[in-house]
Amino acid sequence: MKKSLVTHIAVMVVAVVLGSYLASYLTAQQSEISVNRDKLSKAPLGGFNKFASDVQWMLFINYAGGIDCVEKPEAEEIYNRLNTILSNDPDMEIAYNIGGMMISNSDPVKSAEIFMRGANNANLKSSWQLPFSAGFVLDRYVTDQDDPQRLKKAEEMFRLAASRAGDNAPYITSALLKTRAKRIAQKGKWSNIPVVNDEHALLCAMFDEWRKGGGSEDGNPQASDSMNIPDLKARLLKAAQDAKASDPTNKNILETINKVMKVVSEDQHLCGNCLTPYAAGDKFCSQCGTSVVVYAVCPKCAAVMKGKFCSHCGNK
Amino acid sequence: MENIIEIKNLTKYYGSLFWKKKKPSLYDLNLTIPDGAIFGFLGPNGAGKTTTIKILMNLIKQSSGEALILGCPPDNVEVKRLIGFLPDAPAFSPYLSAVEFLNICAKLFGIPSDIRKKRIAEVLETVRMTRHAKSKLGGFSRGMTQRIGIAQAILNNPKLLILDEPLVGLDPHGRQELKDIILDQKARGTSVFFCSHILSDAEKICDRIGILCESRLLCSGRLDELLSETGSKLHVSPGHDDIAKEMLSAATETIKRPDGGWELSFQNKEETTQALMAIKEKHGGAVTITSSRESLEDFFFRKIENATKQS
Amino acid sequence: MKTINEIMAIASGAWQLLRMRVVYVLILCVLVLIGSAYRYDVLSLGQHKALMVDVSLMLNTLAAILVAISVTFEISRELREGVASTLLSKPLGRTHYLIGKLVGISIAGIVITGLITLGFCIIFNSAFDDAGIGQTMLLGHLLVMASIIPMSALAVMFSVLVPESIAAIVTVIAIWFAHSTPALDKIKILYGGILPDLNLFNLKAEAAYNVAGSISWVYLALALAWGIIYSVFATSLASLVFGYRDLK
Numbered sequence: 086m087k088k089s090l091v092t093h094i095a096v097m098v099v100a101v102v103l104g105s106y107l108a109s110y111l112t113a114q115q116s117e118i119s120v121n122r123d124k125l126s127k128a129p130l131g132g133f134n135k136f137a138s139d140v141q142w143m144l145f146i147n148y149a150g151g152i153d154c155v156e157k158p159e160a161e162e163i164y165n166r167l168n169t170i171l172s173n174d175p176d177m178e179i180a181y182n183i184g185g186m187m188i189s190n191s192d193p194v195k196s197a198e199i200f201m202r203g204a205n206n207a208n209l210k211s212s213w214q215l216p217f218s219a220g221f222v223l224d225r226y227v228t229d230q231d232d233p234q235r236l237k238k239a240e241e242m243f244r245l246a247a248s249r250a251g252d253n254a255p256y257i258t259s260a261l262l263k264t265r266a267k268r269i270a271q272k273g274k275w276s277n278i279p280v281v282n283d284e285h286a287l288l289c290a291m292f293d294e295w296r297k298g299g300g301s302e303d304g305n306p307q308a309s310d311s312m313n314i315p316d317l318k319a320r321l322l323k324a325a326q327d328a329k330a331s332d333p334t335n336k337n338i339l340e341t342i343n344k345v346m347k348v349v350s351e352d353q354h355l356c357g358n359c360l361t362p363y364a365a366g367d368k369f370c371s372q373c374g375t376s377v378v379v380y381a382v383c384p385k386c387a388a389v390m391k392g393k394f395c396s397h398c399g400n401k
Numbered sequence: 402m403e404n405i406i407e408i409k410n411l412t413k414y415y416g417s418l419f420w421k422k423k424k425p426s427l428y429d430l431n432l433t434i435p436d437g438a439i440f441g442f443l444g445p446n447g448a449g450k451t452t453t454i455k456i457l458m459n460l461i462k463q464s465s466g467e468a469l470i471l472g473c474p475p476d477n478v479e480v481k482r483l484i485g486f487l488p489d490a491p492a493f494s495p496y497l498s499a500v501e502f503l504n505i506c507a508k509l510f511g512i513p514s515d516i517r518k519k520r521i522a523e524v525l526e527t528v529r530m531t532r533h534a535k536s537k538l539g540g541f542s543r544g545m546t547q548r549i550g551i552a553q554a555i556l557n558n559p560k561l562l563i564l565d566e567p568l569v570g571l572d573p574h575g576r577q578e579l580k581d582i583i584l585d586q587k588a589r590g591t592s593v594f595f596c597s598h599i600l601s602d603a604e605k606i607c608d609r610i611g612i613l614c615e616s617r618l619l620c621s622g623r624l625d626e627l628l629s630e631t632g633s634k635l636h637v638s639p640g641h642d643d644i645a646k647e648m649l650s651a652a653t654e655t656i657k658r659p660d661g662g663w664e665l666s667f668q669n670k671e672e673t674t675q676a677l678m679a680i681k682e683k684h685g686g687a688v689t690i691t692s693s694r695e696s697l698e699d700f701f702f703r704k705i706e707n708a709t710k711q712s
Numbered sequence: 713m714k715t716i717n718e719i720m721a722i723a724s725g726a727w728q729l730l731r732m733r734v735v736y737v738l739i740l741c742v743l744v745l746i747g748s749a750y751r752y753d754v755l756s757l758g759q760h761k762a763l764m765v766d767v768s769l770m771l772n773t774l775a776a777i778l779v780a781i782s783v784t785f786e787i788s789r790e791l792r793e794g795v796a797s798t799l800l801s802k803p804l805g806r807t808h809y810l811i812g813k814l815v816g817i818s819i820a821g822i823v824i825t826g827l828i829t830l831g832f833c834i835i836f837n838s839a840f841d842d843a844g845i846g847q848t849m850l851l852g853h854l855l856v857m858a859s860i861i862p863m864s865a866l867a868v869m870f871s872v873l874v875p876e877s878i879a880a881i882v883t884v885i886a887i888w889f890a891h892s893t894p895a896l897d898k899i900k901i902l903y904g905g906i907l908p909d910l911n912l913f914n915l916k917a918e919a920a921y922n923v924a925g926s927i928s929w930v931y932l933a934l935a936l937a938w939g940i941i942y943s944v945f946a947t948s949l950a951s952l953v954f955g956y957r958d959l960k
Contacts, residue, residue, distance in 0.1 A: 109904060135916045135920055139767075
């Protein structure tokens with residue numbers, strides 16, 4: 086019996102040591118597999134958290150179907166229900182989307198918080214809708230009184246959405262540029278130039294994006310926040326035109342346009358009045374009729390002729 | 402091996418690890434059973450018979466003392482290959498059929514698969530349960546369950562058969578069959594250790610007995626030695642009432658038979674023996690003298706009564 | 713070999729559960745419930761696919777728990793009625809008896825949960841033509857099947873350690889809290905060795921969303937290994953106590 090006792094105890098000790106080691110290893114593995122494990126509700130649900138969230142979700146849908154409008158009290162209730170659902174299943178994308186949208190009007194701060202929580206969830210990193218909605222709510226519904234950092238956050242969210250959206254990006258990038266412009270307008274200065282109006286601010290915002298992309302239409306893959314904004318050069322030109330049209334004599338706008346065009350349209354000849362590009366040999370702008378400086382191009386390589394010989398290929 | 406069971410100073414107190422009952426269920430039991438015997442372990446309810454058997458089968462642990470079964474301590478698993486055991490209230494998994502249950506038992510006994518089926522059929526035939534071989538054990542009556550219990554006990558052709566109240570629940574026919582089985586096992590060289598309340602049956606098949614009362618062994622030994630001659634009987638033929646009347650005062654028991662004859666019992670005393678011898682000489686063919694032996698039942702009750710008085 | 717034969721002989725008694733008709737009726741009910749999740753597309757706003765996987769995992773886990781608990785009734789009944797005494801009077805060690813019960817009920821549980829998994833796969837495939845059974849989904853179910861082993865070991869342990877009347881309820885509580893280890897952060901250090909951490913088998917959300925590659929076969933193998941190691945501990949403890957216990 087004594088031998089049996091010793092054997093039993095020895096087996097138990099070995100099993101406890103091995104079991105503990107393996108369990109701690111597996112727990113670490115599990116945290117890698119399930120990145121939101123620490124965010125899960127601490128309620129003793131016997132491991133049925135997901136099922137609990139599913140049931141709560143259906144109850145939520147049932148509740149949502151029964152209300153006529155979402156005012157503050159309903160928003161509060163919805164927010165609480167969402168929190169319960171998401172504490173049991175932090176990866177339920179639809180809950181972030183539907184829930185956040187439902188309360189966006191009546192409680193935009195909480196709505197934005199819900200969307201941002203979803204956007205920052207590592208398991209939902211393929212979703213561009215969540216950061217886009219977060220940016221949208223922060224930009225449109227949240228006020229500066231609610232959150233002074235709202236535009237910065239909105240810009241970050243749009244940037245995140247754009248980085249995830251791929252080909253779906255055009256209207257996300259538009260939203261991003263507008264938010265960035267709002268930030269610049271809010272700041273009142275851009276590169277030491279006072280920003281006078283929204284058009285001016287948008288031009289500054291676009292030029293910032295151009296610079297982030299290393300002056301390329303495709304963005305700069307090296308820059309972490311660089312985006313691929315299609316036709317950025319054309320859009321910059323359009324923004325410059327709009328800015329000038331908004332206040333043709335404003336020196337701050339003109340200075341900005343000069344600064345921008347010097348970089349963006351280095352090899353392009355633009356009408357001094359309406360900033361429309363004109364071709365070699367043109368004497369007047371085809372858009373506004375203003376007299377322009379005539380220039381020629383090398384017949385061989387099409388580079389602009391600056392003297393007798395082409396500075397690009399040497400052709401006479 | 403000379404003795405199949407050797408028990409020395411075996412004591413058992415029931416209770417938990419921290420709390421033991423003050424009164425032992427078995428106290429200082431010493432018992433030796435030789436090989437080849439049919440040993441009847443007798444005693445009233447609560448005497449400690451089942452406790453002894455359970456200690457021998459390693460189902461419970463003794464508080465002190467030593468028990469050897471087939472020369473090995475009870476916790477030796479291998480020795481159980483040579484033992485057949487029928488518990489006092491056999492119970493089996495109700496979802497299993499008789500054959501399935503016996504198959505499990507056969508596997509546990511290590512009976513090779515090639516002879517397992519045949520052996521199971523044999524034991525089922527022995528206990529007259531072939532008809533119910535495929536029936537679920539849960540639906541069996543007490544007697545049928547008892548028969549399956551016996552079947553599983555003899556399945557391995559045991560060297561020692563331990564039966565706890567084997568006759569309980571069996572009809573008279575079944576009791577007779579079981580007695581035949583026990584005698585058959587003895588004929589094959591199997592030793593049998595069984596406890597029973599049915600003293601008449603025990604008397605018929607046992608060659609050794611032990612009586613246990615209030616946790617103590619009162620006596621044990623060969624049955625014919627324990628049930629010694631306790632007196633004599635005088636049988637007087639009809640028409641000789643005078644002879645009977647002559648001895649009437651000395652007799653412990655007097656019976657007048659319907660045919661007119663007499664049967665007088667006397668205790669073993671010197672003067673009684675002499676008087677009987679004188680009558681025999683005097684009346685010759687009118688009388689017969691036989692020796693009377695105590696029945697097991699009388700012996701049992703006498704022993705129990707004495708023990709109760711002493712305690 | 714002899715030891716394996718003895719264990720399997722006892723195990724064959726334990727998996728008699730599989731011969732009970734009610735088990736198959738229950739499996740059918742479970743499959744009907746799994747299938748009914750398909751009808752919840754409106755009520756769940758299109759989440760019925762994940763819901764079906766989740767319901768299947770939840771019901772499979774409940775089935776596994778029920779099977780594991782059945783062994784507490786089985787062992788308690790055998791001890792109470794003396795069936796265990798009859799078996800232990802044969803050349804069978806008490807440890808082998810417990811291991812036999814554990815193996816038997818584990819096999820029964822694996823078969824039952826396996827049937828539920830199979831049924832789920834068929835239902836899911838027919839309900840969602842485009843979806844197909846993902847590896848993560850399957851691994852989620854296999855983890856539930858693997859969890860039968862430590863759960864049965866817990867059931868065996870409690871059926872020996874605690875009185876019969878509370879063995880089943882203590883087992884249920886233990887299994888429940890062993891699945892709720894996040895709720896027990898403060899004493900979590902003990903989990904996995906002495907206290908069971910059944911949450912290691914719980915990756916239901918990942919399986920429900922079928923997050924590709926989130927659960928690996930290696931993880932399953934290691935979780936299974938942990939289950940076996942913990943079962944060794946639980947069975948050793950049970951056997952140690954059982955060895956000193958007086959039987960009816």
